[in-house]
Amino acid sequence: MTAIVRAIELSKVFNPDSAPVVALDRVSLTIEPGEFVAVMGPSGSGKSTFMNIIGCLDRATSGRYELEGHDVAELSGDQLADIRRNKLGFVFQSYNLLSRTSARDNVELPMIYAGIGERERRQIALRALEEVGLLARTAQQLPSQLSGGQQQRVAIARALVNSPILILADEPTGALDSKTSVEIMELFSRIQQERHVTILMVTHEPHVAAYARRLVRFLDGRIASDTPTAQTLATP
Ligand SMILES: Nc1ncnc2c1ncn2[C@@H]1O[C@H](COP(=O)(O)OP(=O)(O)OP(=O)(O)O)[C@@H](O)[C@H]1O
Ligand SMILES: [Mg+2]
Numbered sequence: 136m137t138a139i140v141r142a143i144e145l146s147k148v149f150n151p152d153s154a155p156v157v158a159l160d161r162v163s164l165t166i167e168p169g170e171f172v173a174v175m176g177p178s179g180s181g182k183s184t185f186m187n188i189i190g191c192l193d194r195a196t197s198g199r200y201e202l203e204g205h206d207v208a209e210l211s212g213d214q215l216a217d218i219r220r221n222k223l224g225f226v227f228q229s230y231n232l233l234s235r236t237s238a239r240d241n242v243e244l245p246m247i248y249a250g251i252g253e254r255e256r257r258q259i260a261l262r263a264l265e266e267v268g269l270l271a272r273t274a275q276q277l278p279s280q281l282s283g284g285q286q287q288r289v290a291i292a293r294a295l296v297n298s299p300i301l302i303l304a305d306e307p308t309g310a311l312d313s314k315t316s317v318e319i320m321e322l323f324s325r326i327q328q329e330r331h332v333t334i335l336m337v338t339h340e341p342h343v344a345a346y347a348r349r350l351v352r353f354l355d356g357r358i359a360s361d362t363p364t365a366q367t368l369a370t371p
Pocket of ligand 2: 182183184
């Protein structure tokens with residue numbers, strides 16, 4: 136089976152000419168289909184830099200990155216944008232919803248870019264909102280009319296509609312209280328089991344990381360450990 140992510144000696148140096156910052160230092164990591172991987176590590180250890188490269192939002196300075204067997208370095212900007220749209224789903228700490236746009240229209244957005252017709256879009260969006268546990272009337276509401284947990288559910292629905300092979304979540308519960316964090320993590324677990332999607336998630340919270348099967352710890356731009364979660368954390 137082809138690995139979803141194959142990172143080989145990835146390095147990232149910011150400001151190489153003025154004041155170089157080595158954000159990633161020869162990071163190698165392979166993620167197989169269906170894995171649920173948590174990433175932890177101190178602030179500044181390179182977690183988001185790594186996620187941005189894996190999400191094709193940024194390129195490594197050196198090393199090789201294969202997404203589903205394809206060398207990302209060989210792809211043009213347009214091809215990378217296509218991959219972001221069609222193969223990847225993104226979930227952020229701050230939800231990143233369009234504020235003047237209803238929940239349903241936020242969820243429809245990736246499908247507009249993918250060229251899916253209006254009727255089908257609407258159906259898929261409503262089904263995705265239901266899948267993430269939102270009531271039908273939520274579809275018409277604006278993000279400002281929703282709780283943080285509901286907004287994150289909308290963002291997860293948006294990440295799902297193009298049936299991504301990989302979901303990248305950078306601190307998805309970072310802005311939520313602990314009860315809502317548990318609800319969101321239970322949702323991620325259910326989605327992962329039902330859709331067999333691969334998830335890579337950054338978190339600072341051990342009880343959130345415990346929902347993943349595998350825990351990768353970053354330190355100073357390198358991977359300090361890579362272990363089954365059960366070995367290092369109590370299960371939730
Ligand atoms: N665009 C940039 N330009 C210059 N330096 C950057 C840039 N982005 C990140 N860095 C630096 O790279 C290092 C890694 O940052 P990164 O954001 O990946 O850390 P992180 O592990 O996600 O931290 P946090 O837990 O605070 O989110 C830090 O030293 C940071 O200052
Ligand atoms: Mg970060």
